[in-house]
Amino acid sequence: EVKLQQSGDELVRPGASVKISCKASGYTFTSYSMHWVKQRPGQGLEWIGAIIPIIDTTEYNQKFKGKATLTADKSSNTANMELSRLTSEDSAVYYCAIYYYDGTYYYGFAYWGQGTLVTVSS
Amino acid sequence: EIVLTQSPTTIAASPGEKVTITCRASSSVSYMYWYQQKSGASPKLWIYDTSKLASGVPNRFSGSGSGTSYSLTINTMETEDAATYYCQQWSSTPYTFGAGTKLELK
Numbered sequence: 001e002v003k004l005q006q007s008g009d010e011l012v013r014p015g016a017s018v019k020i021s022c023k024a025s026g027y028t029f030t031s032y033s034m035h036w037v038k039q040r041p042g043q044g045l046e047w048i049g050a051i052i053p054i055i056d057t058t059e060y061n062q063k064f065k066g067k068a069t070l071t072a073d074k075s076s077n078t079a080n081m082e083l084s085r086l087t088s089e090d091s092a093v094y095y096c097a098i099y100y101y102d103g104t105y106y107y108g109f110a111y112w113g114q115g116t117l118v119t120v121s122s
Numbered sequence: 123e124i125v126l127t128q129s130p131t132t133i134a135a136s137p138g139e140k141v142t143i144t145c146r147a148s149s150s151v152s153y154m155y156w157y158q159q160k161s162g163a164s165p166k167l168w169i170y171d172t173s174k175l176a177s178g179v180p181n182r183f184s185g186s187g188s189g190t191s192y193s194l195t196i197n198t199m200e201t202e203d204a205a206t207y208y209c210q211q212w213s214s215t216p217y218t219f220g221a222g223t224k225l226e227l228k
Contacts, residue, residue, distance in 0.1 A: 047218065113164065
């Protein structure tokens with residue numbers, strides 16, 4: 001069973017950084033790209049970017065360049081996202097999700113983590 | 123960036139009623155994907171490749187469309203279908219989502 005287990009909710013001060021993790025299990029970690037999605041309270045979904053673990057290549061939504069840094073640790077099957085210089089606009093739930101392909105179909109975001117709430121407040 | 127415009131923003135339907143949600147893209151996309159999200163939960167893949175139902179999705183749901191116009195239809199509304207539905211495109215980065223359609227039970 002594919003599972004994406006995210007780290008716990010965070011309360012952080014404005015100007016600080018925070019690192020969120022997403023531990024994958026139930027599949028070969030290097031087989032699929034890992035994506036990150038932002039959802040502000042009561043709002044829609046925004047794609048932040050993705051990392052391809054097998055080659056450590058990243059792609060970012062231009063809007064999040066300089067804000068988010070994506071990494072992957074193949075030894076622990078964990079993807080990470082660091083958010084820097086946090087402001088109130090960064091308060092949101094952040095999801096990891098894999099772009100799943102079974103050899104025939106591209107399923108899109110077939111598997112999601114449970115979400116990590118980041119609250120930026122002094 | 124491809125902008126996806128969903129309509130309506132909110133809709134209320136009675137059990138048994140037919141519901142259609144549309145998603146218009148600012149540029150042509152190859153396929154459309156749909157996700158269902160209930161309050162406090164992660165989104166779930168609902169429809170992929172425009173018209174294929176994800177595992178476990180009831181067959182009262184269907185998806186259709188091409189180019190810049192896509193839709194999700196519920197043939198007969200059921201209580202459990204109340205949720206927010208998002209369309210999403212993979213044709214070009216940044217991968218974008220529609221703003222969502224909140225489907226409520228009347």
